[in-house]
Amino acid sequence: MTATIDNLITKLAAWLTRHSIDVLRVSLGLVFVAFGTLKFFPGVSPAEALSVATLEKLSMGLLSGYAAQAVIAGMEVFIGLTLVTGRLLKTGLVVMAGAMVGFFAPYALFFTDLFPGTPTLEAQYIFKDIVLAAAAMVVGARALGASLVPARERRLAV
Template sequence: MQNKQTKGVIIDNNNPFISFCCYRNYMPPKKINYAHIDLEIVSLLKRAFIPAARVSIFVTFFWFGSVKLTGASPAGPLAEALTAKTIGLQHFDASFITLSVVECVIGVLFLFPKMTRIVIPLLLAHMVLVSSPLALLPDHTWQQPFVPTLEGQYILKNVVVVAVAIGIAASVQPLDSGHALERSPRRSGVFVA
């Protein structure tokens, strides 16, 4: 069979590789479907968020609680000052150990999805307690208005923990999921079962 020349390319019909590579058999590459890739990534992140959030809260709370139990926590002096201002230093050891154990328990409970309804209020109560130095100990937590000390920054970052906990709580199925509440169409703001 003879060779033919097409647009400056010699095509050898006897050579399957050259025949495969020539323009008449060439299939242009498919266009990249960015919307599909984005959908896959977002879908993966949605599936990973709750487990990752649970594990990150577990690691943080269990770790910090354990460090407090060993007495090596840098939060000790702040906790001591708060105890002195509120319930008295005679209760510091017991309250600090209790706080440490509660932090570890909160961390462990976040690993169990069925415990979410119990652990979220426990976490929120804990956040109120550990955030109280912002108001009760301003000398320890603020350099000047709206400029926190290192301890103040440490406390303010708990807002992120609360936001993650809200995300976890939002993933919980309602207790009576068979009778989901529906909003009546624009006539009123009342929910109808």
Template structure:
């Protein structure tokens, strides 16, 4: 095979891969996020299983000035996260699902403010393992934003993005 033919074949392969990603990438992202929310949500139904259980309970308790204790807030949070996951996977009520996701994500970042001694070591540039666990949620939030942008596009008849 000549160099020019090999380069053409590589370009064609790359173009096919890009087209496949454009067709399927958003669905992969949506379903992946949905699975993560269901997985982490289900863990919260079982006391002592979720790595985020203690910090989530303490955060909600602090946010509500002690009115909602972890025994109540964690099952509610578990249901909330599972609803987000099911909404993402099914694409039902996607606008509402994303609103729930955004509010849940805001809540996940609150421990960085409420409990900085537990989420950062030495400075804001050195997160603890708990801080890293929280900060990685930027990626989940970003995925939700991308999906949200496609909901808006789809509502304006740009069906090629769905």
């Protein structure tokens, strides 16, 4: 019985090693496509006002209103499509690195608005980006050549 369980665990670890980062990449991409697509439609995205205000500040007023929203939407959809398809992945990850600055900028630019005491819904919305950034780091590591190695293979290599 123990040998059967060990064999199943080994097979599961091997499957996860082969597929988990690709599943993470595609699911992260779908999140970006979904959130980006919402931003193409005024009044639909719950983050619209905050994202536009952030880009207005970061661009020193060069981008505002729907133009700012369309830039954000286009960028997020582009990032998402590179993640889902795997095409232009490194370019998408570079764009995402820049976008992450914008994702977290509201904490610096609008801190007192986001935390008037307890965190607002917008502050909580941005907080989820920590998970997206961590997932992007894993996907980026894979894109740059890193790989997972099952524990059994690591033990054999030592």
